[in-house]
Amino acid sequence: MGLLKTIIVGAALVAGVKYATKKRPEDGKSLFDDLQDALPGLKDKAMQFKDKVKQDYTTTADEYNGM
Numbered sequence: 001m002g003l004l005k006t007i008i009v010g011a012a013l014v015a016g017v018k019y020a021t022k023k024r025p026e027d028g029k030s031l032f033d034d035l036q037d038a039l040p041g042l043k044d045k046a047m048q049f050k051d052k053v054k055q056d057y058t059t060t061a062d063e064y065n066g067m
Contacts, residue, residue, distance in 0.1 A: 020031045 023030050
């Protein structure tokens with residue numbers, strides 16, 4: 001049963017990689033290429049979110065420590 005599960009997971013992984021790297025005929029780019037193009041913007045958004053959460057945490061902690 002373990003071998004069958006490994007074969008199924010491996011086949012699904014190969015199919016996923018093949019799908020993600022397949023080039024579209026319209027623009028010659030793949031899903032993976034789109035993800036690479038979007039990463040810098042996503043990184044900036046994540047950093048802004050991190051800074052906002054850190055600021056909110058600090059503000060809330062200061063309110064409770066001042067009591």
